[in-house]
Amino acid sequence: MTVDPLLIMVAPNGARRTKNDHPALPMTAPELAETAAACLAEGAAAMHVHVRDEAGAHALDADLYTEALAAIRERTNGRMLVQVTTEAVGRYSPLEQMQLVRALRPVAVSVALREILRAGEAAASAFFAWTAEQGIGVQHILYDDVDLDKFVQLFRRGDFGDMRQPRLLFVLGRYARDQESRPEDLDSFLAGLERHGLVVGTTWSVCAFGRGETAALAAAIARGGHVRVGFENSLWNADGAMARDNAERVAAIARVADNAGRPLASAQQARAILGIA
Template identity: 25%
Template sequence: MNTTPIITCAITGAGDTADKNPAVPVTPKEIAESAIAARKAGAAVAHIHVRDPETGKPSRAPELYREVVEHIRESGSDVIINLTAGMGGDFVPDENEPNTGGAGSDMAGAEERIAHIRELKPEICTLDCGSMNYADAAYITTPDQLRTMAAGIAESGVKPEIEVFEMGHVWMAKQLIQEKLIAAPPLFQLCMGIPFCAPATPEAMLTLRNQLPEDAVWAGFGIGRNQFPFAAQALLMGGHMRVGLEDNLYLKKGVAADNVMLVQKAVQLADTLGATPATPDHAREILGLNQ
């Protein structure tokens, strides 16, 4: 069991959730303040997407990321900032022209996907390590795109959090590590229960965990009602924990949550199991961010 887990709070995500729970932060100020509050509640890392302030829909506008990061940094919070670099790979085939992206598509090149990472230089950013079916669409990131993104992330002095949604993504990550595009120790996030990727089962998480490099630092999460069962499983298997409104909108059945509530419940869960969550400075040591 991991007795000093890093708790990551995934603040808002890119899902169509802003109208389902009023606590989902939308504006840059709301997102930043939610990250700061999550840190005070016990999270060491804030994983951040941005949204269009007018519509609540997902965005990858650099100026929105800039506003969030500046607000957090100016606040003096010691939370570790983890920006997504996963936007720009959504492809929904047009019904009449299947080789053309239809409504809901958002495709961008590798450099465009990491432009805000190069500019803002967060301590961590995500690297979704492969293509996959994703609900009713496809997420596309080719091996060469991943090589370009990994190289750009490394050049920026940022640590990638390798998000894996199925077995092939671990294989791809190992290839990037072998090509020295990702430095040791690699950081992995095991993403469970996203349709139609790795299912949210103990066996699936164990299988993914067992394929990781020996020196890997890893965390795992499940979405929806699986958030806390898989936070517990990750902890018991030696990993770290992720909670937050990106992955789950409820504290328990019928009770809407906010990010502070979810982090507090993760802290309580860790305490019940005999673990003490890592502070941001301790998390930096674990992740090799001070090197």
């Protein structure tokens, strides 16, 4: 029986955390590059990157991204795929989010559907059609059943251009009262795929907040999904101890994958998983 390879994507910093939260959290381009190399060595084939301005604040800045992407590419000899974020964090409008992607033209990007739709469905549809034409791998971030139902509505209508295989990221625990994820949080998303007849043909990943990250990602691995791990969502190992760095978190999830019999994706396989042309 063929077992699907697992893509481990590391999300090392996010938009809100700083070195006050953890001294090993990377914020500069050189720090991101060193983190990329360390996580690549432990089994991550892709990295989800946020860049920061001079004050350390989250920035959707094409020049800062160009600097970070170049540093990561040089340090990893081009073997780490990089996905940029369009997260608004209350600072950016949907038009600014889309403008970043148009200016940067990254190989891969994540987009929170509920954020981009604030520009209106027509503008969002035109943006997604453009990314499809450019061969940019878009991963759609969904937070709940409402987001999933809306995605399916737009997908059926053809608003995502020539998309044959949806690539989704299910976020667990972000809006829980304690902002803690649990393995059962995944159930409603998978039930939604079943309800819409999209179990076959959809590539889905999970990121999970809080101390429950390892258990939630283990559930995703066991059920055929891919995972995003790292300090953006959690600083803790399964035993509740704070992790040394992002590479330690990647290594922990790689061990979970090994125990589950899931081989890790190669760089070439990661491109296909992320829908990069």
